[in-house]
Amino acid sequence: MFLKFFTELRDAKVPVTLKEYLALMDAMDKGLIDMEVEQFYYLSRTALVKDERNIDKFDKVFGETFKGIESMGDAVDVQDLPEEWLRKVSEKFLTPEEMEKIESLGGWEKLMDTLKERLEEQKKRHEGGNKWIGTGGTSPFGANGYNPEGVRIGQNKSRHRKAVKVWDKREYKNLDDSVEIGTRNIKVAMRRLRKWARTGAPDELDLDNTIRATAKQGYLDLVMRPERRNSVNLLLFLDVGGSMDPHIRVCEELFSAARSEFKNLEYYYFHNCIYEGLWKDNRRRHNNKIPTWDVLHKFSSDYKVMIVGDATMSPYEITYPGGSVEHWNEEAGGVWLQRLVQQFPDLVWLNPSPEGSWQYTASVKLIGELIGQHRMFQMTLAGLEDAMKELSR
DSSP, X not given: OHHHHHHHHHHTTOOOOHHHHHHHHHHHHTTOSOSBHHHHHHHHHHXXXXXXXXXXXXXXXXXXXXXXXXXXXXXXXXXGSOHHHHHGGGSOOOOHHHHHHSOOOSSHHHHHHHHHHHHHHOOSOEESOSSSSEESSSSSXXXXXXXXXXXXXXXXXXXXXXXXXXXXXXXXOOOOTTOOTTOXXXXXXXXXXXXXXXXXXXXXEXXXXXXXXXXXXXXXXXXXXXXXXXXXXXEEEEEOSGGGGGGHHHHHHHHHHHHHHOSEEEXXXXXXXXXXXXXXXXXXXXXXXXXXXXXXXXXXXXXXXXXXXXXXXXXXXXHSXXXXXXXXXXXXXXXXXXXXXXHXXXXXXXXXXXXXXXXXXXXXXXXXXXXXXXXXXXXXXXXXXXXXXXXHO
């Protein structure tokens, strides 16, 4: 059916090439999208349409070719499926009743001890089981299966959001600070956090004093003064990757607005929870980390602090050493959050997830207790205005 789609696009005078078609197949083979029609539509349109004037013709062909299909799994024969899609047929899909019957191991220490034993005992690949490290089963260890409390190994993203620890090397993009669409209202909200002062070298004409000085001297005597600037110092900590991926757009808008409104702005990235290391560039985050201690000692306590993150993670990531999903942290994340609050009393947490869901997420409640419940705000315009009021006290 993919080949039929390609030929019908050419028949409809959409100038697609074989190279573009192969690029689309390669993207699917690498698991760039899930097996959903909507995702395939946007991927194929991006790969095959070079001119927006051809979008209408593309939509017409797409609609006729995939009419009535809800999943791309219904659209292709087995021989047409990329290897990655065919492999994922082994993923474990369970009913809610079946999920309830699967018991967790009962705690962080037991989970880690059992994983260590499995690594020492296991000698070959396993699939569909309930004990060994494998795929498509109910074991606490592996990929594409289900367990209410487990360690996800070698799976590119979460399907059930139940893993306690994730062993994957992840790559995140830096947030784009040039995004302008949608930032105007955010800028207006941020302007509540202003404290004007004249600092720096003189670069603005002081008209009143120029007139006085000229009248007094009898000749033109220009008097300059420093430009009036927002003197508020702002530290921005941004959670990236994982469950924050759906919120990239609003985070970019916030980041762009902050860069525009605050001249004295410093920012750092983290993942899920703040630990002993932060970074400035997501492309080099594995080998160019900045010690959190250095940040705490570098900036004075008059800095305002905004932490942006959904606070959605395993509670172990906050309460236990070694709880981080990416490395072995010597100290629990909660310890570092407490240090941050002690150093910077003017601190707020902006959460992009709906406020109504916070009470059902243990990690959100834990972080609220550590920083103070009154310091967490939903990342909406109203929430942002309330956060600015909190920082202005």
